[in-house]
Amino acid sequence: MKRLILSLSLLWASFPLAAQTTCDSVAIEVQFAPFDDSLIIVSATNQSQEIFSYPGFILFNNSGDTLAIGSVNLFGLGQSSSQTLSIQPAFSGTAVGSGVVQLWTNFYDSLHCTFPITGVNLCPDTCVTLYPSFANSGGAMVTGNVSWTLTNSMGQAVGSGTLEMDSLTQEARDSICINPGSYSISFTQGTASSGGQQWVGVSTAVYGGTVPMVMFNGTSETIPFSFYSQCSLPTTVQDIPGKKAVQIYAAGGSIRLNSLDGTAIGAVRLVSINGSLVVSKNFSSETAEIIAADLVPGIYIVQVQHGQQVWVEKVLVNP
Known part of the structure; x- marks a missing residue:
């Protein structure tokens, strides 16, 4: 930022x-x-x-x-x-x-x-460091570890790791730099841990507002959260290099997609500016169209899973 x-x-x-x-x-x-x-x-x-x-x-x-x-x-x-x-x-x-x-x-x-x-x-102009965390706020000592996996709004894993508490460390955290968007993070128990009051969640270096942290039940927890939801950068860890394979644009009351490499468009998701999923559909053709007549005017994020790559475009819909 x-x-x-x-x-x-x-x-x-x-x-x-x-x-x-x-x-x-x-x-x-x-x-x-x-x-x-x-x-x-x-x-x-x-x-x-x-x-x-x-x-x-x-x-x-x-x-x-x-x-x-x-x-x-x-x-x-x-x-x-x-x-x-x-x-x-x-x-x-x-x-x-x-x-x-x-x-x-x-x-x-x-x-x-x-x-x-x-x-x-007021939005970040680059990725922001997120801290997956595993902590103990109780009186008894906790030893053990949990694994974490962060997924984006398309269900793709964008990061994972392991957090461990021992006799010297009662708060463990990892880090990953992500863009604004909708995510969920899952925590799964690894080495058995008991005692204390265990918490899992995420935080940033910026303090203020609600932080997605919950008490760990000792087995697994999944926490969905929005990250700078007012902002509209792709929900990937970094931009995908290479020649763009999908053309995405709004025109004539619809959102249009054209494959530029001769293969099928693939899975398409339309997400509102506040992170809500509006459309999710798989297209097997080289062209696709999403009718915008029923959409509220505003900015939307089009996410396309095209082969092994994900392409993201911001479009202005004004039916």
Whole structure:
């Protein structure tokens, strides 16, 4: 994700110079929450001595509409802090063309800083590291391991591994870099483990919002989750190299697919921008068409399993 460091702009010329210097020591990043499409996360780095007591952030567009507002859940801003902001009805899309982020203190009693923003994309512009995890939060020690497998929305395995806890490590995690999309992760017991309070799930380096973690039942668990569901990158670990074999486009009230290598189109899935499966069909011909008349206008993701490769295209449907 493009790192966003926002500079300070003061609302009032009479604002004290000391406060200006304090605000200049704060840098923030703005992005969607990884697992919750109703939240935006503001991450703040505070290099000043000011703690900004009981802080709250508000995101506005250039017209003054409230796009997202935070709940006060911090005593103050430390060197590194984050706050979740609830997205408001005025927000749409995946970017903020221009606007401001305001930092209020004392339960929104006093406006302290204003950060102007321009052309901010709230989506990742590259894959994001996901951490499959196996942890113990109980008093008794846990020893043993579980295996994990991550699958994308087409049911394809995109990663796997083993997580082990022993007498020295009571929290084990792996890592994999994935793009936004819909996934599920399965955990299966390997070496028998007992005792403690065992948890399995996934997390990221970005804190905020709900994290898909569940208590492990000692046998197997499968956890479905959406990852930056507002964003529309392919749900693969990396782009597939080579010459494109399928042409995908929207035209004349339909979504059309053409095989460019003379073989059958194959399995096609149409997924909405929020990760919901809309169409799933196998085409044995070299051309295919999905009628768009019954679809809600908007952006869709077309996923094609063509031979041994997966091709993904974003299309705008406007029946």
